[in-house]
Amino acid sequence: MTTARRPDPALESRARELADRLGLPYRRRPEGRLSDGDGGRAGEEGPAEAYLVVERTGLAIQAAGRRLVYHPGMAVHRIRALRAGGGDPMVEAMGLRGGERVLDATLGLASDALVAAYAVGPRGRVSGVEKVPALAELVREGLARFAWRDPDMAQAAARIDVHVADHGAYLAGCSSGAFDVVYFDAMFERSLSGSTTMAAWRLVAEEGPVGERALVEAMRVARRRVVLKDRADSARLGALTPHRVAGGRSSRVVYGIWVVGPDAGDG
Ligand SMILES: C[S@@+](CC[C@H](N)C(=O)[O-])C[C@H]1O[C@@H](n2cnc3c(N)ncnc32)[C@H](O)[C@@H]1O
Structure with missing residues (x-):
C-alpha cells in the first residue's frame, strides 16, 4: 500500500488507514517507478511488487510496470x-x-x-x-x-x-x-485477453x-x-x-x- 508521488498529509493518512483496514503493509512512496517488469504476486514473501496506490483521483493497483484502475469494461x-x-x-x-x-x-x-x-x-x-x-x-x-x-x-x-x-x-x-x-x-x-490492464490484475488475482x-x-x-x-x-x-x-x-x-x-x- 502506498500513495501517489509527493502525497499531501490527507492522502498519506488515507493510505495508512486503508492499509490498516485491509491488513496490507504500508510503504512511503519511493521516488521513481514502483515496480519493475518481473512480476511477482502480492502477498508472497520477498519484495512487494504489487501496490495498491492511493492516488489523488482514487485507487490504482500497480504491478509489473502496469497500472490498473477501476473500469466497467464490457x-x-x-x-x-x-x-x-x-x-x-x-x-x-x-x-x-x-x-x-x-x-x-x-x-x-x-x-x-x-x-x-x-x-x-x-x-x-x-x-x-x-x-x-x-x-x-x-x-x-x-x-x-x-x-x-x-x-x-x-x-x-x-x-x-x-x-x-x-x-x-x-x-x-x-x-x-x-x-x-x-x-x-x-x-x-491462459488469459483470453492480452490487455495491459488484465496483466496487472492477473498478478494480484x-x-x-x-x-x-x-x-x-x-x-x-x-x-x-x-x-x-x-x-x-x-x-x-x-x-x-x-x-x-x-x-x-x-x-x-x-x-x-x-x-x-x-x-x-x-x-
Ligand atoms: C476471472 S475473475 C472474475 C471476473 C468477473 N466475472 C468480472 O466480470 O470482472 C476471477 C476473480 O475471482 C477471484 N477469486 C478467485 N478465487 C476466489 C475465491 N475462492 N473466493 C473469492 N474470490 C475468488 C479472483 O481474485 C478474481 O478477481
Whole structure:
C-alpha cells in the first residue's frame, strides 16, 4: 500500500488507514517507478511488487510496470445491448428475472456483476465476493465513484455490495436458498485477453479453478441455478457434470448450468 508521488498529509493518512483496514503493509512512496517488469504476486514473501496506490483521483493497483484502475469494461456495451432488446449469454444462462438476488462468487472487476445488477432491476440485488482485499477495495470504490454517464449503469452499480472473503467460507455462512443464482467465473489458466490492464490484475488475482466443495455449497445456497463460466475448450467444466452447457458455438466461453429448486423441471 502506498500513495501517489509527493502525497499531501490527507492522502498519506488515507493510505495508512486503508492499509490498516485491509491488513496490507504500508510503504512511503519511493521516488521513481514502483515496480519493475518481473512480476511477482502480492502477498508472497520477498519484495512487494504489487501496490495498491492511493492516488489523488482514487485507487490504482500497480504491478509489473502496469497500472490498473477501476473500469466497467464490457459491461457498458452489454447493458446497452440488453436495453436495446438484445440478449446476453450470461444473463440467459442465469435465466435472470426482475427482483432476483445474485451471488457473484468471483467478483473480479465486477463487469459481470454490473450486467447481472442491470438485469435484476431496481428490486434486485447482487452480492459480490472477492478474495483479494486490494481488488475488492478498488472495485468497491470504483462502483461508488466512477463517473457514470449512463444513469442505468449508476443504478446497477449501487445495487452491488462487495464482500472480501473466500467464496467457500462465504457460501458456508449463507442460509439455504439465500440467493436465486450463484455465479462463478474463476481465472482462466491462459488469459483470453492480452490487455495491459488484465496483466496487472492477473498478478494480484487469486488463481485456480472452483473447487467441488464450493460448488456443492453453491447448490445449497442457490434457489434456482448455479452457473459457472469457463473456456469453451476447457475439459474442466465437463468433469464437474453440469446439467446443461450454454454457448460455445461462436464464443470462446461457455456457461455450465446446474438447475436446482423450482427450475429443476426445466433442466
Ligand atoms: C476471472 S475473475 C472474475 C471476473 C468477473 N466475472 C468480472 O466480470 O470482472 C476471477 C476473480 O475471482 C477471484 N477469486 C478467485 N478465487 C476466489 C475465491 N475462492 N473466493 C473469492 N474470490 C475468488 C479472483 O481474485 C478474481 O478477481
